[in-house]
Amino acid sequence: MKELREITANHPWNLMTTSADEGQFLNMLLKLIGAKKTMEIGVYTGYSLLATALAIPDDGTVSSLTSPLPDPPLPIHQETETGMKQILAMDINRENYELGLPCIEKAGVAHKIDFREGPALPVLDALLEDEANHGTFDFVFVDADKDNYLNYHERLMKLVKLGGLLGYDNTLWNGSVVLPADAPMRKYIRYYRDFVLDLNKALAADQRVEICQLPVGDGITLCRRAK
Numbered sequence: 001m002k003e004l005r006e007i008t009a010n011h012p013w014n015l016m017t018t019s020a021d022e023g024q025f026l027n028m029l030l031k032l033i034g035a036k037k038t039m040e041i042g043v044y045t046g047y048s049l050l051a052t053a054l055a056i057p058d059d060g061t062v063s064s065l066t067s068p069l070p071d072p073p074l075p076i077h078q079e080t081e082t083g084m085k086q087i088l089a090m091d092i093n094r095e096n097y098e099l100g101l102p103c104i105e106k107a108g109v110a111h112k113i114d115f116r117e118g119p120a121l122p123v124l125d126a127l128l129e130d131e132a133n134h135g136t137f138d139f140v141f142v143d144a145d146k147d148n149y150l151n152y153h154e155r156l157m158k159l160v161k162l163g164g165l166l167g168y169d170n171t172l173w174n175g176s177v178v179l180p181a182d183a184p185m186r187k188y189i190r191y192y193r194d195f196v197l198d199l200n201k202a203l204a205a206d207q208r209v210e211i212c213q214l215p216v217g218d219g220i221t222l223c224r225r226a227k
């Protein structure tokens, strides 16, 4: 974890990552809920992904991955003779994932990860086409394009288990969610602020979930699917 944090800290986007306390929090949370099948939207160099992979048991939903993976690769989250990987991870940029991958390999958990390069929405839509994927994820961590969080939420509500958790990162958005609209803000923060505010309001009003906003890192809102 420490080595991957150093790689991430030296990366030009170094501010756009999960903080150390968020990584520890995710790792503990996943162990506490006994998560076996998870999803991550927004991987970057893989810090939160490593925290997740270290928490997921080897005997999760995988039957055996000691044999070589099939070619062509496994269809998205469908069980085959060789089983399936426990973590579906998506990012539009594979290069950054590959930068951190040696650390994930060194930790001996790379075999748990099914990385998909590309925008997450079409992957979610493909998953939804197969009823067998509905209500199957124990946990989903969303840490990507803030303007799509509500689109993700509607889809994820069908993919997460009843009683399962969705975690939305950056819901404090650098503290800007409590600032007056005319307060000075960096351009990037101002641009996404309204999307984060809309998300926070929508989650608070969503009767299908129980929510809890934690001041960990840049704010993580946990939604437990109750209906």
Ligand SMILES: C[S@@+](CC[C@H](N)C(=O)[O-])C[C@H]1O[C@@H](n2cnc3c(N)ncnc32)[C@H](O)[C@@H]1O
Residues within 6 Å of the ligand: 016, 017, 018, 019, 041, 042, 043, 044, 045, 046, 047, 048, 049, 090, 091, 092, 093, 096, 118, 119, 120, 121, 143, 144, 145, 148
């Ligand atoms: C804040 S970083 C993720 C940080 C990561 N969770 C960590 O802890 O280090 C956001 C990531 O979301 C990715 N991203 C942006 N738009 C996306 C999309 N539409 N689908 C999937 N990933 C996306 C970016 O490429 C970037 O790597």
